[in-house]
Amino acid sequence: MAATSRSSEVLIVGAGPVGLFAALRLGQAGIKTTVIEKEAEISQLPRACMYYPQVQFALQDAGIWNDIVEGGGFRTTGLDIRLPPVSDDQGGKRPGELVANFPREPNFDPKVDAYGPPVQPPSMSMLNMPQPLLGKVLLEKAIETSNVEVLFGKELVSILDGSKQDSAKVRVLVRDGITVADEEYQSSFLVGADGGRSKTRSLLDIPFPGHTWPEKLIATRMLC
Incomplete structure (x- = not known):
């Protein structure tokens, strides 16, 4: 019991x-x-190692963005997801077919914005953190x-x-x-x-x- x-x-x-x-x-x-x-x-x-803007805003709303950065998190922008490389018919390889694309955030400066919080509108960055x-x-x-x-x-x-x-x-x-x-x-x-x-x-x-x-x-x- x-x-x-x-x-x-x-x-x-x-x-x-x-x-x-x-x-x-x-x-x-x-x-x-x-x-x-x-x-x-x-x-x-x-x-998981990358998190979309909605997740970033949730972390920011919780008041822990600085803790995320101190814990190893940083933002990047622009991401292509592709299938494996294929032959370029010239003895080399070329990138595989594009499956999904996450566009670059306008005016994103890696030196300034990588460790800053996301901003609306529109944030198109990825939070990188294992x-x-x-x-x-x-x-x-x-x-x-x-x-x-x-x-x-x-x-x-x-x-x-x-x-x-x-x-x-x-x-x-x-x-x-x-x-x-x-x-x-x-x-x-x-x-x-x-x-x-x-x-x-x-x-x-x-x-x-x-x-x-x-x-x-x-x-x-x-x-x-």
Whole structure:
């Protein structure tokens, strides 16, 4: 029988950038929030590394743009996404077919604008920052609100029926990665931010419609 060990207004499953940003904004609003993450730390895998203007404006609105820059973020503009190089019929190669294009921002000066905040209208820059570094900043700023706790090594196991005392409460079982013991958590809201293979979504039988692109992308680290 799992004992109720924690209670908060909001429980977020997943300490990726989405879960941590949601926790940050909730914490800034004075809402007590708990984040659980099954891994032992923020993922260090090379995943997202560039973020569109809408994301940049959200980070700016949260008041953490300077922290993003200090954490290693910078802006660039102009981006072509192409298929692999093809023969130029002269023994060499030429760029592959253009798949997508992100246009250059007018009057963008790399020496001035790379570390400055995005401006409207229109910002057409990309924020460059490895996802692990972004996660580190979001984690630190969320905890600084004093309204957010982030618990690593905690995996969502099941979603239970509502609280016997309060039917508006969400009850879940969470498994500790070290003791393998199950704990019961209660909250007013449950947020599933645990990615494409979301356990939260699976437990709630929520479909994830979409399709898979035939092209393959390889995420890797490069030392220049």
